[in-house]
Amino acid sequence: xxxxxxxxxxxxxxxxxxxxxxxxxxxxxxxxxxxxxxxxxxxxxxxxxxxxxxxxxxxxxxxxxxxxxxxxxxxxxxxxxxxxxxxxxxxxxxxxxxxxxxxxxxxxxxxxxxxxxxxxxxxxxxxxxxxxxxxxxxxxxxxxxxxxxxxxxxxxxxxxxx
Amino acid sequence: xxxxxxxxxxxxxxxxxxxxxxxxxxxxxxxxxxxxxxxxxxxxxxxxxxxxxxxxxxxxxxxxxxxxxxxxxxxxxxxxxxxxxxxxxxxxxxxxxxxxx
Numbered sequence: 578x579x580x581x582x583x584x585x586x587x588x589x590x591x592x593x594x595x596x597x598x599x600x601x602x603x604x605x606x607x608x609x610x611x612x613x614x615x616x617x618x619x620x621x622x623x624x625x626x627x628x629x630x631x632x633x634x635x636x637x638x639x640x641x642x643x644x645x646x647x648x649x650x651x652x653x654x655x656x657x658x659x660x661x662x663x664x665x666x667x668x669x670x671x672x673x674x675x676x677x678x679x680x681x682x683x684x685x686x687x688x689x690x691x692x693x694x695x696x697x698x699x700x701x702x703x704x705x706x707x708x709x710x711x712x713x714x715x716x717x718x719x720x721x722x723x724x725x726x727x728x729x730x731x732x733x734x735x736x737x738x739x
Numbered sequence: 740x741x742x743x744x745x746x747x748x749x750x751x752x753x754x755x756x757x758x759x760x761x762x763x764x765x766x767x768x769x770x771x772x773x774x775x776x777x778x779x780x781x782x783x784x785x786x787x788x789x790x791x792x793x794x795x796x797x798x799x800x801x802x803x804x805x806x807x808x809x810x811x812x813x814x815x816x817x818x819x820x821x822x823x824x825x826x827x828x829x830x831x832x833x834x835x836x837x838x839x840x
Binding site: 597636640673674686695705724727730 | 743744745746747748749751752753754755756757758759760762763766768769771772773775776779782783786787789790791792793794796797799800802803804806807808809810811812813814815817818819820821822824825830
């Protein structure tokens with residue numbers, strides 16, 4: 578049963594990712610991106626990363642995707658039906674990507690990965706919080722300054738010059 | 740579903756598709772979506788290796804920082820795209836070839 582659920586989410590993620598890349602309509606691509614991000618969040622759950630799954634849903638779907646939709650709405654006239662794009666040099670791109678994926682898949686399958694046995698934790702939030710406040714305190718603070726800088730920069734860039 | 744290879748292959752598929760979007764799309768927002776796919780593939784790899792490397796939570800911390808960087812990147816990129824639209828009336832990256840108007 579759990580296997581069926583797992584493979585369902587794997588296929589859903591891949592199919593939605595294809596739709597993101599190939600869809601002619603940019604709004605459809607954004608909705609497909611939502612499904613892809615949700616699929617990756619379920620993969621996190623299968624990998625015992627409960628906190629990361631929640632973070633993925635909240636920040637990617639609740640934040641980044643909404644920002645992308647705002648971007649689509651602000652840069653296209655809603656009344657115009659043509660919210661589309663044109664793909665150039667699809668053949669060459671597909672060839673390069675197929676070679677890239679072939680190499681990656683080959684490497685993944687021949688490498689003898691070192692795997693350690695571990696048991697499923699009850700929850701990871703406590704340990705992640707401890708790590709962030711001890712070993713990774715400096716990167717944590719630097720990340721907050723970086724976010725502040727990026728937000729101020731975005732506000733300055735998007736402001737109309739008067 | 741308990742093998743590292745499945746997750747790595749899924750991440751490789753997501754990475755390749757994101758790469759394809761970055762290479763062939765001309766709409767700046769579609770390129771941004773491709774970059775999101777690539778970042779998600781990297782995150783999936785981090786968390787898969789954390790799970791199969793003895794549940795080492797350092798991978799989770801790295802994934803959190805990647806998400807933070809993705810949020811900052813999208814905010815700045817959208818500001819730039821809106822500026823591009825105001826200057827060129829289009830967000831086709833092929834048409835934006837000069838730095839002055």
